[in-house]
Amino acid sequence: xxxxxxxxxxxxxxxxxxxxxxxxxxxxxxxxxxxxxxxxxxxxxxxxxxxxxxxxxxxxxxxxxxxxxxxxxxxxxxxxxxxxxxxxxxxxxxxxxxxxxxxxxxxxxxxxxxxxxxxxxxxxxxxxxxxxxxxxxxxxxxxxxxxxxxxxxxxxxxxxxxxxxxxxxxxxxxxxxxxxxxxxxxxxxxxxxxxxxxxxxxxxxxxxxxxxxxxxxxxxxxxxxxxxxxxxxxxxxxxxxxxxxx
Amino acid sequence: xxxxxxxxxxxxxxxxxxxxxxxxxxxxxxxxxxxxxxxxxxxxxxxxxxxxxxxxxxxxxxxxxxxxxxxxxxxxxxxxxxxxxxxxxxxxxxxxxxxxxxxxxxxxxxxxxxxxxxxxxxxxxxxxxxxxxxxxxxxxxxxxxxxxxxxxxxxxxxxxxxxxxxxxxxxxxxxxxxxxxxxxxxxxxxxxxxxxxxxxxxxxxxxxxxxxxxxxxxxxxxxxxxxxxxxxxxxxxxxxxxxxxx
Numbered sequence: 001x002x003x004x005x006x007x008x009x010x011x012x013x014x015x016x017x018x019x020x021x022x023x024x025x026x027x028x029x030x031x032x033x034x035x036x037x038x039x040x041x042x043x044x045x046x047x048x049x050x051x052x053x054x055x056x057x058x059x060x061x062x063x064x065x066x067x068x069x070x071x072x073x074x075x076x077x078x079x080x081x082x083x084x085x086x087x088x089x090x091x092x093x094x095x096x097x098x099x100x101x102x103x104x105x106x107x108x109x110x111x112x113x114x115x116x117x118x119x120x121x122x123x124x125x126x127x128x129x130x131x132x133x134x135x136x137x138x139x140x141x142x143x144x145x146x147x148x149x150x151x152x153x154x155x156x157x158x159x160x161x162x163x164x165x166x167x168x169x170x171x172x173x174x175x176x177x178x179x180x181x182x183x184x185x186x187x188x189x190x191x192x193x194x195x196x197x198x199x200x201x202x203x204x205x206x207x208x209x210x211x212x213x214x215x216x217x218x219x220x221x222x223x224x225x226x227x228x229x230x231x232x233x234x235x236x237x238x239x240x241x242x243x244x245x246x
Numbered sequence: 247x248x249x250x251x252x253x254x255x256x257x258x259x260x261x262x263x264x265x266x267x268x269x270x271x272x273x274x275x276x277x278x279x280x281x282x283x284x285x286x287x288x289x290x291x292x293x294x295x296x297x298x299x300x301x302x303x304x305x306x307x308x309x310x311x312x313x314x315x316x317x318x319x320x321x322x323x324x325x326x327x328x329x330x331x332x333x334x335x336x337x338x339x340x341x342x343x344x345x346x347x348x349x350x351x352x353x354x355x356x357x358x359x360x361x362x363x364x365x366x367x368x369x370x371x372x373x374x375x376x377x378x379x380x381x382x383x384x385x386x387x388x389x390x391x392x393x394x395x396x397x398x399x400x401x402x403x404x405x406x407x408x409x410x411x412x413x414x415x416x417x418x419x420x421x422x423x424x425x426x427x428x429x430x431x432x433x434x435x436x437x438x439x440x441x442x443x444x445x446x447x448x449x450x451x452x453x454x455x456x457x458x459x460x461x462x463x464x465x466x467x468x469x470x471x472x473x474x475x476x477x478x479x480x481x482x483x484x485x486x487x488x489x490x491x492x
Binding site for chain 2: 156157159160161163164165173174176177178180181185188189190199201211213221224225228229230232233234235236237239240241242243244245
């Protein structure tokens with residue numbers, strides 16, 4: 001399984017993904033699910049992937065090939081050179097369509113699932129920050145003021161804290177903390193989501209710059225947040241009033 | 247959908263269930279999912295049901311018919327008269343088997359799901375408190391010291407708080423609060439789980455007595471816990487240390 005989430009607040013974007021994949025419980029591997037493209041001063045695009053790994057790797061390979069070709073001066077439309085981030089989401093959707101057309105029937109004939117979902121987030125110079133969720137069918141939706149985050153994969157354990165904390169006015173530093181404890185809750189409750197984690201932060205209107213880092217399983221910063229949250233949550237719990245049983 | 251949970255701690259049992267069922271998003275109804283049988287001084291048995299409503303109602307009808315027949319003096323084995331609660335779980339499993347044998351093929355031919363799960367909890371005079379989870383196949387598992395709670399239905403949103411708080415030594419009053427905020431998180435994140443709620447509490451070695459009550463959507467006690475938890479959770483969140491982005 002997988003858990004990736006992307007939060008969009010006025011101050012910027014926070015993206016966080018785990019790295020665990022499994023084909024059955026006894027076949028567990030580690031794969032990066034976050035992919036970052038930057039063009040300093042111009043544009044940043046971050047993708048998060050969930051679902052059939054063969055499909056999502058095929059999508060990323062196609063996108064990367066186009067970015068490479070465009071950077072060599074070839075006349076290819078890529079997510080770094082296309083006119084808008086909406087068009088970049090279309091390009092990801094088209095790559096998804098190509099992979100599904102090539103592999104879906106045979107994957108399903110073998111009894112496996114070919115579904116995949118991809119989050120695209122970023123900003124280009126001259127445009128707003130954008131956050132898209134691209135489905136198996138290649139269609140997509142965009143985050144709005146009413147829905148400030150998207151989650152893919154094992155999303156339920158980590159949703160309550162996001163529901164409570166995230167809105168467009170949430171400071172970026174709080175969005176980051178909320179993302180980390182959403183991931184922490186998921187890690188604790190579901191074995192199919194695992195460390196290390198990949199984090200990316202895009203500050204609004206700092207075009208083409210993505211702050212990114214990996215949290216290994218012994219990372220002191222992640223452990224500090226995780227332990228502080230455990231402690232504070234227990235304190236919050238013990239501060240609740242008694243419930244009378246009438 | 248449904249969310250029911252049952253917590254077993256040394257001091258007793260806490261059982262909590264919602265009442266929302268739906269056949270599609272546009273066909274939502276209210277059905278009780280908690281069923282209580284008591285024999286003062288002797289035995290209490292509480293069932294919580296999830297899954298195909300026709301199946302679970304059929305199971306409850308069969309169990310109730312046996313209890314009625316036994317109470318009229320007929321020689322019928324019922325969950326109130328059988329030798330142990332383990333045997334009561336077997337009787338529920340047998341009723342499940344009967345319903346699945348009767349209806350499953352036709353339900354599935356119509357494209358619907360026939361799966362159902364049932365939690366059984368209680369205590370008889372002379373025995374320990376027991377907590378069982380009975381599956382569609384009629385087989386079942388029992389809660390142990392390592393696993394002090396069972397959830398059925400939409401269980402993921404409300405699992406993290408139980409994972410953090412519940413163990414056999416947890417006071418019954420805390421188990422009750424944890425169950426309520428587990429339900430509260432689920433209600434907030436998933437429309438298919440809805441008020442009113444049914445609560446039952448079984449104190450260890452008070453045989454045959456179940457404290458029970460319903461929380462309507464405007465219940466002041468539930469609202470107080472829900473609002474206090476929101477407030478404390480926000481305070482807990484704001485007490486977290488800052489996360490450096492190296």
